[in-house]
Amino acid sequence: MTTSKSTQAIVPNCHVIKIGGSTLANLSQAFIKSLKRRVEAGQNLIIVHGGGPDINNALAEQGIVSETVNGIRVTTPEMIHTIRNILIGDVNARLVGKMNASGISSAGLSGFDGVFASNYLDQETYGEVGVVTEVNAKKFQLLLKAGIIPVVACVGTTIEGTPLNINADTLASGIAAGVQAESLLLVTDTPGIKKDGETVRSVSEQDIRKWIANGIIYGGMIPKVQAALDCLEAGVRAVQITDDTLMGTTVKAVNPLLTRPIKEVHTNA
Numbered sequence: 001m002t003t004s005k006s007t008q009a010i011v012p013n014c015h016v017i018k019i020g021g022s023t024l025a026n027l028s029q030a031f032i033k034s035l036k037r038r039v040e041a042g043q044n045l046i047i048v049h050g051g052g053p054d055i056n057n058a059l060a061e062q063g064i065v066s067e068t069v070n071g072i073r074v075t076t077p078e079m080i081h082t083i084r085n086i087l088i089g090d091v092n093a094r095l096v097g098k099m100n101a102s103g104i105s106s107a108g109l110s111g112f113d114g115v116f117a118s119n120y121l122d123q124e125t126y127g128e129v130g131v132v133t134e135v136n137a138k139k140f141q142l143l144l145k146a147g148i149i150p151v152v153a154c155v156g157t158t159i160e161g162t163p164l165n166i167n168a169d170t171l172a173s174g175i176a177a178g179v180q181a182e183s184l185l186l187v188t189d190t191p192g193i194k195k196d197g198e199t200v201r202s203v204s205e206q207d208i209r210k211w212i213a214n215g216i217i218y219g220g221m222i223p224k225v226q227a228a229l230d231c232l233e234a235g236v237r238a239v240q241i242t243d244d245t246l247m248g249t250t251v252k253a254v255n256p257l258l259t260r261p262i263k264e265v266h267t268n269a
């Protein structure tokens with residue numbers, strides 16, 4: 001699904017961490033501290049966040065019912081401004097505030113700030129939903145060099161300035177591919193992909209395809225595994241799906257001596 005390309009060279013020692021809306025409200029201090037430790041250790045972090053539950057609440061308040069297809073919210077023109085305002089004005093502001101208050105110098109961004117370009121994913125099926133088409137790695141690098149952690153809301157814009165709703169897993173994957181990040185971490189409310197009640201240690205692309213087809217992987221987990229596969233395909237070497245305890249930290253999905261990535265998605269079992 002990801003078709004992003006980077007305008008500049010890779011960002012060195014870069015790790016993209018996506019925080020799901022499911023997790024944002026109860027983000028632990030331990031997790032924030034783990035981010036701080038990574039920054040202090042010299043990692044270039046890019047944070048991407050979602051906000052599905054906040055969007056659900058805001059739409060419900062307006063009496064708007066939305067549906068999802070393959071975990072992607074079908075977004076009508078009447079929804080898009082609320083979604084943009086919630087993600088940028090509310091969720092992003094809260095997260096950036098929390099990070100700065102915890103001593104992590106951060107700045108809130110979205111596609112409107114030129115860190116990535118986007119266009120319609122498939123307007124007929126999904127409406128006002130975007131996909132990343134280009135990543136401005138240089139802009140990310142300038143911020144990181146200045147000691148500022150980019151915190152990116154999953155809102156894009158067309159070249160004409162029309163806002164687009166982008167699934168946050170899809171965005172994180174596009175950015176990770178665009179900056180050639182060393183890893184992508186998808187932080188959510190489940191310790192990993194579950195099968196028969198157990199969290200599995202690692203899954204192959206074949207497992208993923210099978211488990212989507214038979215319903216073991218459904219809903220919001222679908223964009224996550226798709227994001228993971230897209231990233232690996234684009235050369236990002238480690239992808240982890242985890243809760244905010246980050247128990248196993250990141251597991252490399254590829255032998256660094258190989259030039260082609262092994263397609264494995266590691267989960268935090």
Ligand SMILES: Nc1ncnc2c1ncn2[C@@H]1O[C@H](COP(=O)(O)OP(=O)(O)O)[C@@H](O)[C@H]1O
Pocket residue numbers: 019020021022023050051052187188189190192193194195216217218219220221222
């Ligand atoms: N096989 C699976 N293992 C674990 N969770 C799954 C699986 N299939 C679907 N899910 C669902 O995916 C959810 C995580 O996706 P989502 O709610 O979109 O989280 P986030 O807001 O963090 O992106 C889990 O809470 C669970 O309900």
Ligand SMILES: CC(=O)N[C@@H](CCC(=O)OP(=O)(O)O)C(=O)O
Pocket residue numbers: 019020021022049050051052053055071072073074083129130154165166167168169220
């Ligand atoms: C197009 C699309 O699906 N957009 C998502 C954006 C928020 C998101 O991805 O939030 P989570 O990380 O909490 O899932 C949505 O409208 O819910």
